[in-house]
Every structure is written in C-alpha cells, then in structure tokens.
Amino acid sequence: MTEHAAPHAHVVPLAVYFGVFIALLVFTGATTAIAFVDLGRFNVAVALTIAVVKASLVLLYFMHLRYTSRLTLVFVGIAFFWLGTMIGLTMSDIVSRGWFGA
Amino acid sequence: MSDHVGTLPAATAHQFDDAVQQRDASGLGMWVFLVTEILFFGGLFTIYTVYRSLYPEAFGHASGTLDITLGAVNTAVLIGSSLTMALAVHTAQVSRNRRLVALFLCATIVLGGVFLGIKGVEYAQKFHEHHVPGPSFHYSGADAQHAELFFCLYFLMTGLHALHMVIGVGLLSVLAVMALRGRFGPSYYTPVELTGLYWHFVDIVWIFLFPLLYLVERHS
Amino acid sequence: MSDTNYLNVDYGIRSWLLTVDHKRIALLYLGSITVMFFLGGVFALMIRLELLTPAADVVQADTYNKLFTMHGIIMVFFFLIPSIPATLGNFLVPMMIGARDLAFPRLNLASWYIFLVGALFTLWAVFTGGVDTGWTFYTPYSTVGANTKVIPAAVGIFINGFSSILTGLNFIVTIHRMRAPGLTWFRLPLFIWATYATSVIFILGTPVIAITLALVGVERAFHIGIFDPAIGGDPILFQHLFWFYSHPAVYIMILPSMGVVSELITCFARKSPFGYSFIAISSLAIAFLGFLVWGHHMFVSGQSAYASLIFSFLSFAVAIPSAVKVFNWTATLYRGSIAFQAPMLYALGFIGLFTIGGLTGLFLASLGLDVHVHDTYFVVAHFHYIMVGGALMGYLGGIHFWWPKITGRMYPETLSKIAALVVFLGFNLTFFPQFILGYLGMPRRYHVYPDEFQVLNVMSTAGASVLGLGYLLPMGYLLWSLRYGARAPANPWQATGLEWQTPSPPPTENFVVTPIVTGPAYCYAGEEAEVV
Numbered sequence: 121m122t123e124h125a126a127p128h129a130h131v132v133p134l135a136v137y138f139g140v141f142i143a144l145l146v147f148t149g150a151t152t153a154i155a156f157v158d159l160g161r162f163n164v165a166v167a168l169t170i171a172v173v174k175a176s177l178v179l180l181y182f183m184h185l186r187y188t189s190r191l192t193l194v195f196v197g198i199a200f201f202w203l204g205t206m207i208g209l210t211m212s213d214i215v216s217r218g219w220f221g222a
Numbered sequence: 223m224s225d226h227v228g229t230l231p232a233a234t235a236h237q238f239d240d241a242v243q244q245r246d247a248s249g250l251g252m253w254v255f256l257v258t259e260i261l262f263f264g265g266l267f268t269i270y271t272v273y274r275s276l277y278p279e280a281f282g283h284a285s286g287t288l289d290i291t292l293g294a295v296n297t298a299v300l301i302g303s304s305l306t307m308a309l310a311v312h313t314a315q316v317s318r319n320r321r322l323v324a325l326f327l328c329a330t331i332v333l334g335g336v337f338l339g340i341k342g343v344e345y346a347q348k349f350h351e352h353h354v355p356g357p358s359f360h361y362s363g364a365d366a367q368h369a370e371l372f373f374c375l376y377f378l379m380t381g382l383h384a385l386h387m388v389i390g391v392g393l394l395s396v397l398a399v400m401a402l403r404g405r406f407g408p409s410y411y412t413p414v415e416l417t418g419l420y421w422h423f424v425d426i427v428w429i430f431l432f433p434l435l436y437l438v439e440r441h442s
Numbered sequence: 443m444s445d446t447n448y449l450n451v452d453y454g455i456r457s458w459l460l461t462v463d464h465k466r467i468a469l470l471y472l473g474s475i476t477v478m479f480f481l482g483g484v485f486a487l488m489i490r491l492e493l494l495t496p497a498a499d500v501v502q503a504d505t506y507n508k509l510f511t512m513h514g515i516i517m518v519f520f521f522l523i524p525s526i527p528a529t530l531g532n533f534l535v536p537m538m539i540g541a542r543d544l545a546f547p548r549l550n551l552a553s554w555y556i557f558l559v560g561a562l563f564t565l566w567a568v569f570t571g572g573v574d575t576g577w578t579f580y581t582p583y584s585t586v587g588a589n590t591k592v593i594p595a596a597v598g599i600f601i602n603g604f605s606s607i608l609t610g611l612n613f614i615v616t617i618h619r620m621r622a623p624g625l626t627w628f629r630l631p632l633f634i635w636a637t638y639a640t641s642v643i644f645i646l647g648t649p650v651i652a653i654t655l656a657l658v659g660v661e662r663a664f665h666i667g668i669f670d671p672a673i674g675g676d677p678i679l680f681q682h683l684f685w686f687y688s689h690p691a692v693y694i695m696i697l698p699s700m701g702v703v704s705e706l707i708t709c710f711a712r713k714s715p716f717g718y719s720f721i722a723i724s725s726l727a728i729a730f731l732g733f734l735v736w737g738h739h740m741f742v743s744g745q746s747a748y749a750s751l752i753f754s755f756l757s758f759a760v761a762i763p764s765a766v767k768v769f770n771w772t773a774t775l776y777r778g779s780i781a782f783q784a785p786m787l788y789a790l791g792f793i794g795l796f797t798i799g800g801l802t803g804l805f806l807a808s809l810g811l812d813v814h815v816h817d818t819y820f821v822v823a824h825f826h827y828i829m830v831g832g833a834l835m836g837y838l839g840g841i842h843f844w845w846p847k848i849t850g851r852m853y854p855e856t857l858s859k860i861a862a863l864v865v866f867l868g869f870n871l872t873f874f875p876q877f878i879l880g881y882l883g884m885p886r887r888y889h890v891y892p893d894e895f896q897v898l899n900v901m902s903t904a905g906a907s908v909l910g911l912g913y914l915l916p917m918g919y920l921l922w923s924l925r926y927g928a929r930a931p932a933n934p935w936q937a938t939g940l941e942w943q944t945p946s947p948p949p950t951e952n953f954v955v956t957p958i959v960t961g962p963a964y965c966y967a968g969e970e971a972e973v974v
Contacts, residue, residue: 213749
C-alpha cells in the first residue's frame with residue numbers, strides 16, 4: 121500500500137463540533153437577513169459565498185475532511201470541479217446565444 | 223462476517239489484509255459514492271442555473287411566494303441534526319456508552335422527522351395555493367409560465383432532497399437498534415461514521431437549496 | 443497441488459446466483475451481456491435488411507424507428523458500456539493487482555442484479571411495443587411527442603446506471619486500497635490504468651444521465667415540464683445534460699479496449715510498451731478531456747456558435763492523448779518479435795479501425811464540415827468504427843487472450859484466426875460504404891432512400907451478414923472449447939502480469955500466496971536480452 125492509512129481516526133474535540141454548529145446557525149441567520157437588503161447583483165454572490173463557507177465547515181469538521189487522507193480531498197475536489205465544468209460549459213452556450221445574432 | 227457480537231471488533235472480511243485496510247476502503251467507498259451524489263444533484267443545479275439566468279424576474283417573484291420562516295427554521299433544524307449526528311459518531315469513537323450513541327442517533331432521527339414534517343406543511347400550502355406544476359397550476363403573479371418552471375425545480379430539488387432524508391432516517395433507525403445492542407464502540411463504528419457522512423452530505427445539499435430557492439429576491 | 447479452482451469449488455445454481463467471487467460474477471455478466479449483444483445484433487440485421495432496397499419493403503417507418511432505437515439502447519447501455527469493465531475488468535482487476543477479491547464483493551454481486559433489473563425493464567419496453575425516440579431520447583419528442591414505451595426504457599437505463607456506478611466505485615476503491623505489496627502505481631498493468639480511468643467516468647458521468655432520464659420520465663408521467671418549450675423550458679438543455687454523460691460514455695467503451703490492446707501488443711510483440719507512462723497517463727487525459735467535448739454533438743441543433751467554437755477546439759484536443767496511444771503501440775511493435783495469434787489479430791485490427799474512426803472524428807469536430815455531414819451515414823460510420831471496430835475488437839481480443847485463464851481451456855487457434863479475419867473484413871465492408879453514403883448526403887434514421895444509394899447499401903448489408911457470421915463463429919468454438927479445448931497451462935502466452943502466475947483457472951482466492959511485486963509490469967525486454 122502506498123497511501124497513508126491512518127491507523128486510528130482523529131477524534132475531534134467536542135468544542136469544535138459545538139463551535140461549528142453555532143457558526144452554521146449564525147451564517148444561516150446572516151444569509152436570511154442579508155437577503156432583505158438590496159445589494160443588486162451581489163445578493164446572489166453573497167448568498168452563495170455564505171453557502172460555500174457553510175458547506176466547507178460541514179465538510180471539514182463534521183465530515184472530518186480536514187483529518188482524513190489527501191486522496192479523499194482530491195475526490196471531493198474532482199466532484200466540485202466536474203460540477204463546475206458541467207455548469208460552466210452549459211452556460212457558455214446559454215449566455216452567448218444572443219451575441220451578434222448568432 | 224456479519225456475526226460479530228457485543229463490542230468485539232468486527233471480523234475482517236476475507237478480501238482484506240486487516241481491519242485498518244477494511245476501514246480505509248469502506249471510508250473511501252462512501253466518499254466516492256458521495257461524489258456520484260454531487261453529480262446526481264448537480265444535474266438539477268445545472269438546470270436551475272440555466273433557467274434562473276434566463277428568467278431572473280420570474281424566479282425572483284416565484285421565490286417570494288415560499289415561506290421564508292419555515293425555510294430558515296428548517297435549515298436550523300437540519301444543522302441541529304448534523305450536530306447530533308456528529309455527536310453520535312464522536313460518542314461511538316470514544317466510549318462504549320451504547321445508550322448515549324443510540325440517544326444521539328434518535329435525536330438525529332427526530333430532527334430529520336421535524337424537517338420532513340415542516341416540508342410537508344410547506345408542500346400542503348403549495349397544493350392549497352395551486353402552485354404545484356401541472357394542469358391545476360394557477361399563479362397570479364407576473365410571468366406565470368416561467369414561474370411554473372421555478373416550481374417544477376422547487377418540487378424536484380426539494381423532493382429529491384426529501385427522498386434522501388427519508389432514506390437517511392431509515393438507515394439511522396437500523397443503526398439506533400444496532401447501537402442499543404452494543405454493536406458499536408471505539409474498535410468498530412464504521413457504519414455510524416459512514417451514515418454520518420451521508421447525513422452531512424444531505425445537509426450540505428440543503429445549505430445550497432435554501433438560498434437558491436428561498437432567497438432569490440427578497441429585497442424588492 | 444490440489445485441483446480445486448473457482449469453477450469447480452462449488453456446484454449448483456445457488457452457488458452461482460449467490461456468489462461473491464469476482465470471477466464468477468464476471469461470468470454472470472459475460473452470459474447476460476452476450477444475450478443482449480445478440481438481441482441488439484438481430485435488430486441491426488433487420489435494419490440492414492430493410493436498407494437492402496430503396497423502398498420500404500420489410501418494415502414501415504414506425505417499426506424502423508423502433509428498430510434503430512432499440513438497437514442503440516441495447517448495444518450502448520446493455521452491451522458496450524458493461525462489456526469489458528464488467529467481464530474482463532471484474533475478472534482481472536483483483537488478479538492483476540494481486541488481491542483476493544474486489545473491495546466490496548457483495549456490492550459487486552448487487553451491481554449484477556441491478557443490471558438484470560435494468561435489462562428486464564428495457565426488454566419489457568422492447569417486447570411490449572418498443573421505443574421510437576432514438577437511443578438519445580431527445581426532448582420534446584420523448585416527453586410530449588412519442589406514444590411508445592419511453593418510460594420503461596428510461597427506467598431501465600436509470601437502474602442500469604447504478605450498476606455502472608457501483609462497478610466503478612468498486613474498482614476505484616480496489617485499485618487504491620488493495621494492491622499487492624510493492625505494486626506501485628507505475629508498476630500497474632496498463633489495463634488497470636485504463637479501467638481506473640473508465641471507473642472515474644462511471645462515477646462522474648453516470649449520475650447525470652440518471653437524473654436526466656429520470657426528468658424525462660417525470661415529465662412524461664406527471665407533466666412537470668422541465669424541458670417543455672411550452673413553459674419556457676429549453677430542449678437543448680436536455681441535450682447538454684444527455685451528452686455530458688453520453689459523450690464520455692464513448693470513452694467508457696473505448697478506454698478499456700485500449701487497455702486490453704496495450705496488454706496484447708506488449709505480449710505478442712514480446713516487448714515492454716514504448717512510453718509506458720505516456721500510455722498510462724493518456725488514459726486519464728482521455729477521461730478528463732472526454733468530459734469537455736460534449737457540445738460537438740450539438741453544432742447544428744441551436745447551440746450558440748461561440749459555444750460550438752469552444753467545443754470544437756476541445757474536441758481536437760482530445761485527439762492528442764488518443765494519438766499518443768496509437769503512436770506508442772506502433773512504436774512498441776517496431777522491432778518486436780511479433781506473433782500473429784488470434785488476440786493479436788484483433789489488436790492490430792483495433793489499431794487500424796480506431797485510427798480511421800478517430801480521424802473521421804476530427805472531420806466531424808470541424809464546424810464547417812459537420813454542417814455538411816451531420817446526421818448522415820458519415821456519423822453512423824464514424825461511431826461504429828469507434829464502438830464496433832474499436833471497442834468490440836478489443837473486447838473479442840481480450841476474451842480470446844484471457845479465455846485460457848478464465849476457463850482453463852485453449853480456444854482453437856486456426857478457427858479463431860479465421861474468425862478474426864472474417865470480423866475485420868465484414869466490418870469494413872459494412873461500414874466503409876457508409877462513410878461514402880454519408881458524404882454523398884444519405885441521412886441517418888430513414889428507412890427509404892433514393893435509388894442511387896442502393897449499390898453502397900447493398901455492400902453494407904452484405905458486409906453485415908459477413909460480420910454476423912464473424913460473431914457467431916467465436917460464440918460456437920468458444921462454447922466448444924469448454925468441453926473439447928486443450929487444457930490451458932498457467933501461462934500459455936509467456937505473458938507477464940500477476941494473473942498469469944496463478945493456475946488456470948485460478949483458485950477462489952486467486953493466489954495461494956499473496957504475490958510481492960519487485961519490478962515494472964512488463965519485462966519482456968529482459969527476456970529478449972537473455973535469449974540473445
């Protein structure tokens with residue numbers, strides 16, 4: 121075997137779990153509140169940024185991604201990269217359909 | 223390999239060299255499965271992105287008809303269930319307290335049930351308002367045609383999410399019984415850990431669904 | 443040494459249907475996909491029979507639509523996609539990496555049952571009226587137009603998708619976590635690299651086709667119209683999602699074949715592969731780039747010209763790793779001591795046909811030319827050169843090559859060489875005329891055509907009957923060899939690779955002692971030096 125197999129899983133301190141929980145609740149409140157403020161086109165950006173931060177917290181701490189092998193991180197990265205590719209290349213068609221009558 | 227008793231470490235299946243390799247393989251397998259889940263939901267997220275970019279106003283208005291309070295409360299409920307799930311894994315990791323593991327699992331089930339209940343209330347409201355796509359669809363706001371598209375996506379995305387929740391509750395129920403029988407402890411808790419990964423993943427999906435469906439255009 | 447192997451360790455139907463042995467599951471798959479292959483082949487022959495004459499004399503338009511649809515669905519989803527991964531992959535992955543089984547044997551068995559359920563749904567659709575949407579299920583015809591059995595067929599493919607996903611998941615975890623001591627990544631056989639790349643496509647692409655076809659089903663059943671233009675839905679969006687999987691699916695079919703060919707070429711040229719690491723990495727490069735080219739199916743369907751430009755460029759890019767493979771195989775052959783055994787004939791056939799298929803792919807990736815030949819027989823010929831000339835040749839070569847290991851019997855060599863030639867000739871006679879037909883403007887998916895196309899169509903139909911014979915031959919003599927074939931030694935080809943170090947057929951646990959690997963995968967060069 122060439123990958124490093126952690127013999128024992130990392131035990132995360134309870135304080136971390138509760139901290140993450142509080143942070144997630146705060147972010148939920150924040151994103152809901154900010155939605156009522158008119159930021160123009162930045163509303164979407166802020167909402168998605170907060171969602172990404174929340175998702176990262178869940179991934180890194182609740183799902184122990186911070187403490188598991190790098191291979192797992194690679195797979196998660198690949199999944200989001202592919203999702204981005206699917207959305208990105210599809211949108212490349214949608215947004216450019218009206219250009220110059222093409 | 224299924225007849226492990228008490229909190230003894232589970233026997234290693236014949237294809238593995240040792241328990242560490244087995245645990246490692248199971249964990250990687252679950253993560254690879256979650257990768258497929260990301261792409262599975264990803265198809266719907268792609269469709270959402272396309273239609274929202276095509277019909278931003280209709281999506282904004284239609285999103286405004288959703289109950290933001292119920293949506294936000296549900297987000298909090300689901301985050302709470304993720305916490306209890308993490309605590310269940312943690313307890314199994316560090317102690318042989320079978321009751322505590324089962325308690326945290328049951329708390330997760332209850333919170334999952336509350337989430338689904340609130341979701342059901344929301345669905346009932348939508349039925350009542352005729353906002354369910356199909357022949358009986360009726361919408362008084364602007365651009366009813368494209369609003370119907372939004373509601374299609376709303377029901378498909380939340381429906382697929384709810385289906386995953388129901389499956390998760392089923393898995394957790396089995397685990398709770400196993401936990402009470404003392405199957406899990408520091409030497410063997412892989413099923414709790416893997417189901418936890420699944421449950422947190424479902425939570426993450428909702429973390430994106432909430433702003434995308436409920437918070438499109440609240441400020442106008 | 444005891445005579446117990448995985449085939450005679452246990453008898454009876456139960457011991458097969460409940461087996462968790464990857465080798466037995468490979469045989470279960472082999473049996474089921476062979477049935478599907480011949481069923482799809484019958485549809486193909488009926489298509490060719492109808493096209494023998496310009497008029498509609500065998501079937502009418504509606505029936506013809508169903509014939510090519512069901513030929514496509516069965517061949518793509520129920521034969522080509524599982525073909526090499528589920529049979530040779532299942533059999534060889536653990537053996538080639540020195541493992542006792544896949545990481546999740548019960549999941550492996552489950553994936554076969556899921557395949558069966560999916561196949562039954564599709565067969566139900568086939569035998570209760572058929573589907574006429576084309577295997578591509580384009581909306582809005584598939585959602586609001588067609589009144590054939592679209593839902594059962596879509597459900598069948600949806601279910602079958604999970605079989606692919608579980609197989610891919612199993613391979614990925616197994617290759618990462620269960621390699622024998624000393625077997626580092628760059629000591630792996632090239633077949634493993636190819637299978638790994640295929641598995642990556644399985645897990646990243648298959649979920650998307652599953653959700654997309656599920657949406658087609660939902661739209662038909664509940665009239666919740668995601669792609670329905672009547673409420674502002676975009677049918678072209680369906681094509682994006684469909685081809686996001688279905689283009690990479692072509693690489694699901696061809697990559698394992700490339701892996702097989704890499705093994706065959708090195709063995710029968712008795713040389714280690716030229717540029718091992720380039721062949722290995724090009725598999726991953728193909729898997730990656732293969733995901734970025736799907737828009738080239740949509741050049742004329744309303745996609746924006748700018749997106750088409752991007753997709754055209756990316757499609758040219760995917761030719762690079764494909765060409766790396768072809769050049770490296772050719773360089774491997776250079777100054778090798780080549781033996782023309784039957785598997786080698788298939789491998790050489792693969793290289794030639796894949797090259798034609800690949801180069802015509804570049805024609806189609808060119809925006810201007812594609813407008814001319816889109817939806818003509820040129821496209822049909824192109825993808826059959828890849829899927830049949832490529833994927834199927836590799837599959838047959840692999841089946842012959844590992845037949846002694848799988849069954850413990852040798853196949854009859856002379857007959858096999860003849861069959862390989864018949865397949866090669868029949869294939870070219872069937873599909874080469876279609877390039878010309880397409881270039882002259884004959885559209886695909888029509889059951890009638892102008893008189894001037896008849897000569898070429900007759901050639902194609904004649905070729906199809908030769909090809910059919912070419913497929914029946916191996917079916918016959920391979921079955922014959924099960925009983926009458928010569929007993930196979932452990933390593934009839936003097937090949938390298940861990941699977942040849944264990945008896946034929948192997949014991950249930952694959953290896954009596956877990957092998958320890960100390961060198962690269964191929965060491966033919968060393969043997970050659972000793973002989974000199």
